[in-house]
Amino acid sequence: MRQTERKFEKIYTDNYQQVYSFLYKLCHDSEAADKMSKEAFFHAFKRMVLYKGQCEMLTWLLHYARKMFVKYLNKTDALTLPVNLYVSNPEASVNDEPGFRINEEVDVAKLRSAFSKLTKKEGDILILRIFGDISFAELGRFYGISADSSKLIYLRVRDKVKEEIL
Numbered sequence: 001m002r003q004t005e006r007k008f009e010k011i012y013t014d015n016y017q018q019v020y021s022f023l024y025k026l027c028h029d030s031e032a033a034d035k036m037s038k039e040a041f042f043h044a045f046k047r048m049v050l051y052k053g054q055c056e057m058l059t060w061l062l063h064y065a066r067k068m069f070v071k072y073l074n075k076t077d078a079l080t081l082p083v084n085l086y087v088s089n090p091e092a093s094v095n096d097e098p099g100f101r102i103n104e105e106v107d108v109a110k111l112r113s114a115f116s117k118l119t120k121k122e123g124d125i126l127i128l129r130i131f132g133d134i135s136f137a138e139l140g141r142f143y144g145i146s147a148d149s150s151k152l153i154y155l156r157v158r159d160k161v162k163e164e165i166l
Contacts (some may be wrong), residue, residue: 008048011061012041014162015058015061019065022131023069036065043067054141055141056138059138073112103155109153110165117164118160121153139151
């Protein structure tokens with residue numbers, strides 16, 4: 001086995017569970033999450049030379065996982081996806097609710113429509129922040145912007161998507 005393959009095998013072993021969990025949170029289908037995880041690693045392996053260490057390996061892998069989820073959304077026959085998550089509000093004051101819970105079936109057509117109106121960067125930041133639990137600083141490093149800029153993008157996009165899908 002070549003050194004690159006051994007190195008990537010370790011990356012796969014170290015990160016597979018986190019990538020799978022990220023995708024499972026998005027689709028709630030273990031088979032689909034497993035398949036998308038493997039596809040994400042395959043795409044990442046093919047583009048390994050592009051990884052320059054500007055962000056954590058997991059962030060880079062979740063970027064590819066997000067792409068697989070968008071493909072899944074476009075191909076799925078499901079009419080709704082279950083969404084059960086707590087979205088924190090970093091702008092909340094001490095007296096305000098620190099976030100909101102989404103626990104409902106979301107129309108896939110509405111989700112597709114909402115994401116079609118976002119730029120790639122906006123969609124990535126939203127999904128990686130909510131479902132991947134990636135920090136604003138890490139998102140900023142990945143996109144070459146400040147942590148404050150990634151936070152601002154996240155807050156704007158979160159509100160725009162929330163209005164459209166709920």
